[in-house]
Structure formats: C-alpha cells, structure tokens
Amino acid sequence: MDIQHRHIEVFRAVMTAGSVTGAAALLYTSQPTLSRDLARLEQLLGYALFERERGRLKATARACTLFDEVERSFQGLARVIERAKALGRAEDTALSVLSLPALSHALLPGALAALLGEHPAARVSITPAEPPLLEAWMGEQRFDLGLAEQATPLPGVRVEPVLEADEVAVLPAGHALVSRRRLALKDFAGLDFISLAEDDPYRREIDARFDAVGVQRRLRLQTHSAVAVCELVRAGLGVAIVNPLTAAACAGSGLAVRPLTVSIPYRVSALIPLHRPAQPLVDDLLNALRRGRP
CATH class of the missing domain: 1.10.10.10 (Winged helix-like DNA-binding domain superfamily/Winged helix DNA-binding domain)
Structure with missing residues (x-):
C-alpha cells in the first residue's frame, strides 16, 4: 500500500x-x-x-x-x-483582441467601457496590428477576436459586420468651408489635400470618386495613419476625408468635422476564429461595439 x-x-x-x-x-x-x-x-x-x-x-x-x-x-x-x-464565471475570463491601430484608438475604448461596466472583473488585452499581419495572426487562431476594415474571407475565420458609416471631411477650425453644413467633392477643388497612403483601399476609393467628377486637388502630404491625417489637418496643412470614428475621436481643439453630400461607406468587421475555444465575452463586446456605432 x-x-x-x-x-x-x-x-x-x-x-x-x-x-x-x-x-x-x-x-x-x-x-x-x-x-x-x-x-x-x-x-x-x-x-x-x-x-x-x-x-x-x-x-x-x-x-x-x-x-x-x-x-x-x-x-x-x-x-x-x-x-x-x-472559469465558470464570464466576469472572470480574459479576452484577447487584435485590432487595427485606428480602431484601438477610436472604437474600442467606448465599447470596453460598456463591457467592463457590465463585467467589472473581466480582463482584456488589446494588440494593435496592421494587415497582412493582422490577417495572418487571426488565421493562426492567436486571438479571441479581431477587428478590421473591409475584411476579406480568411481560412478558419468567420467575418461578421460590426458597423457601416460614411467617411467625413476634416478641416482646420478656421477654414472657409467650416461654414457649410455638408461638403460636395467639388468644394475640395484646388485645395491642399492630405491623403492616406497610396496602398490604402480607402485612399484608392476617394481618389476614384474625385477622378470621376474631374476635381483636382493638391496632393502634397500622405500617411498610413488616419490619426496622423487629422493632426496634420489640425495644424492647418490641408483638408482631408477620413473615417468617421477617427474624426469623432480627434474632433475639437482646432479640428472641424463635416459630412459629405456623397456616401463613401466605411466598414468595420469582426474576425472570429473558428478553431479557438469560444470566449463568452466575445458576444458581449460585439454588442457593445455595435451599440457604439456613429
């Protein structure tokens, strides 16, 4: 014995x-x-x-x-x-989120405030990443939830829409166009225009819209970051069109936001791994994200 x-x-x-x-x-x-x-x-x-x-x-x-x-x-x-x-209590679970930097800045904070208000003991880790690394890590099932723009189908990942809203114009607070309630594409003719990087899909769509109506802008500055675009506009270096989430987060203190007369849709999608054990807080966070849409 x-x-x-x-x-x-x-x-x-x-x-x-x-x-x-x-x-x-x-x-x-x-x-x-x-x-x-x-x-x-x-x-x-x-x-x-x-x-x-x-x-x-x-x-x-x-x-x-x-x-x-x-x-x-x-x-x-x-x-x-x-x-x-x-582990049997959703409040005590840990949630890992992979997100575009712009969404970590402009979308997640409000949704997480709502989530943690309902589940005060929950723990959330946020990792910012840009494509193609974002898609690669989600395909490898490394995170409980991913947030991306205009997500394409990925093996082993379910894509769900989170929100859709229109792109908006951002202007220096003292700009002449601030007096207008809505801006048409023709209003940008001849202005210094700050763009996203050339490989950005929204940059390509915005350029195509201006080309279609024959409006010429002065393109002198470009950057990969929508936050950087807003700060350049705030500094008086030009005007721009960006996503409504970043515009809302950066608005005020010298930066004005105006809607456009044309619709340039901005979409955010959730990437949910199919081969990773499901976390109970994923649905709660998605609901909070959808409630917080602009």
Missing part, C-alpha cells in the same frame, strides 16, 4: 489542530480511525512524525519540514480550485 491523499490529509489536520481529537473534528471522523491512519502513514514512511508524551502529540523536526511542503501543495490546490470556479 502506498501513501495516499487521505494520509496526507490526516497529517495536515493533526498539525493544524494540534491534537488527534481536534483533527478528528476537522475531518468529521472518529479519533480511533484517525489514529490508525496516522500510524499507518508513519509505518509507510519508516519514521515517526510525532512524539507521544503523556497522551499528547509533539511534532518532530521531520514533521515540521513535511508540513511546510504539504501547506505549499494545498495552497496550490486552493488556487486551482478557485481558478476552476472562476
């Missing part, structure tokens, strides 16, 4: 209670049964754990050393049990 968990449990109870009688009460068993289990443990170990003095037990040095190890093990077990219970 080998040493079993019951023997260790009996030993721990005796050390904790300081007596066989007290240990028997802790374990809801009889004193004779506990004494037999304790004696059996000593027999299996081949040495005494306690000295018997006038019917009382006194722990040996070996017993004290063993008790330290037993306590560390039981503390680890308690953490395992608590973690197992926590």
